Amino acid sequence: MDTQTPARTSEALDRDLLERAGFRPVQVTRAEPVAEAVLALTLDSRQPFAPGAHLEVAVPAPAPAPGAGMAPSPAAGSEAGSPPEAPAAEPLIRHYSLCSDPTGATPWQIAVLRHEDGDGGSEWIHSHVQAGDELFVRAPRASFHFRAALPALFIAGGVGITPLRSMLTFAHGLGLDWRLLYIGRSEASMAFARELEAEFGAEHVEVWATAQRGGRPDLAAAAEEWLAAHPTAVVYTCGPTALMDAVTSGLSALPHRVEREDFDPESAEAASGAGAGTPTTVGPPFTVELADGSEVAVERNESILEAFSRAGIRSLSSCRRGTCGTCETRILCGEADHRDAVLSPEEQAEQSSMMVCVSRAAGERITLDVQR
Template sequence: MTDDLAGAELVVASRDQAAAEVVEIGLCRPGGGDLPEWTPGAHVDLELDIGLVRQYSLCGDPADRTALRIAVQREPTGRGGSRLAHERLTVGARVRVRGPRNNFPLVAARRYLFVAGGVGITPIRPMVAAADAAGADWKLVYGGRSRATMAFAAALREKYGDRVSLHPQDECGLLDLAGLLGRPDTGLVYCCGPESLIGAVEEHCRGWPPGCLHVERFTPLGVTGGEETAIEVELALSGRTVTVPPGTPILQAVEEAGVQVLSSCREGTCGTCETPVLAGTPEHRDSLLTEQERAAGDTMMICVSRARTPRLVLEL
């Protein structure tokens, strides 16, 4: 069994209301059978329309190989993916799926603080279960606009009791991040949610030892570089050299040269197009790599990143 569905067609076997404007969807093979293994923090890519691919974190039980479960929040001001998911992913509908892939893995530790905001609870939910099963010391702090909008909140509280702290904003105000993150002795911190929450958590953890904080973003940071010039990109496996003009993504130039690269979000958040760098220095503009990974310079997201050197050699 392959560990990547690689565009396989799955069927919507279940659909449940998880919260106001949030549906939990179970995806199965049309004829039954096991699905690929996955670990907490993993996500899948769903092709919701021709050329429209969106990433959704898996929120179910990794031990259940019969179904992949995601939760989708309808975003009225979004780019249309959540609307299509709500409208089209009804029971019996079929959708092409890639993955699972994990850019947000749960690192083994004795102590964790999980911070979730809104639908950011989706990757955190199986992490909490894994930490609890491993006997770790953990705490979940979960915020949302209101209780009605917080998916899985009641079930998490019922199962884990006081280790789960719920903070509906209309009742409690904003999360007290200063109190939660006053010192780097919390163990590992895992955070997922809106950019405002992630940015605030990153600010509070600035100066902490490397590796203490792990985050996953739904939207790109919008990182830009200086004035762009044309660069040469050598494709080591294809024996080609591509000139990438200013303003053109490396991914686009490579595809136009006839070399197919697996990609999805095209905005530096999903990691699908991550490519090994054999020579040259990348200019990282993604929202995914850690500072340590950026400094190593041996991999890059070619959908958004460019180069600090006139030439790159990529393993393509």
């Protein structure tokens, strides 16, 4: 292994911060391209998970531009002229759907689309992660729920195939009626397309490459014929927001339930229903007591997460809009004014945890399971 590339190992990250937040290292046993700009990572775990669940993966945040800020002074006791020890990197938390068999019959697998115009998370994985490396991950979270007793129509767009692949594998194992319509720009850009066709056949899988077939199909028309023969079926869709919106609106006149997976903050809020995921965190000021007894004041125009940052308390976060669940924090005492789109109404009523990027205290004080 190339010891001159520290970013390739979990040592480049703040292990203590991640472990306190429930992350653990898992070895990558295989890294292989499965489509244009899509890298599949097989991980050394066979823990069962709910179909459609995703992993939270920690990667180093991009390094500051050369010359940005002031150079740190050499650490006390270090030799003159020797460079100071590099601090552990601030982690980015990214969400990747598990696309392997949810029963644990096969090792965990995720597929990562390279976003060249993103913030560097997928770029880092594509550039650095190889077989034998470690990734810090947090246990699978089920936010895209599969109704295992009912027939299923799956409509995938591009890399949106990843959560649907685990669902259809599970549905097939149960002997359910199911069908997949998989849409992409070209066959070369569509991960697992040939593999799914070979494994399940044309009876279950239709691959639609728009470059070869003159554009996208009429999604409503493509779905209605199959749904007419399956009146209790549930439709599951994942992919670009425009595709999912077309599915939702095109099938709105039908009685079939449509479930969608969407990590885009604005879309997730709109799909979650009234009252969830408000974009503002403004409210009366309050005090957060930490598990060690210290306190942090939260002003009316800042979030708990922002107050923690101001006080020098490091917390994990990703979307900062209350839609991903990364910053979920346990409540020790008091009640939250929930403003997220992650917790169900029942989970919010339990008052056992909150999303500190958007939610506030319902009163003047709240105690959270956080330490300095």
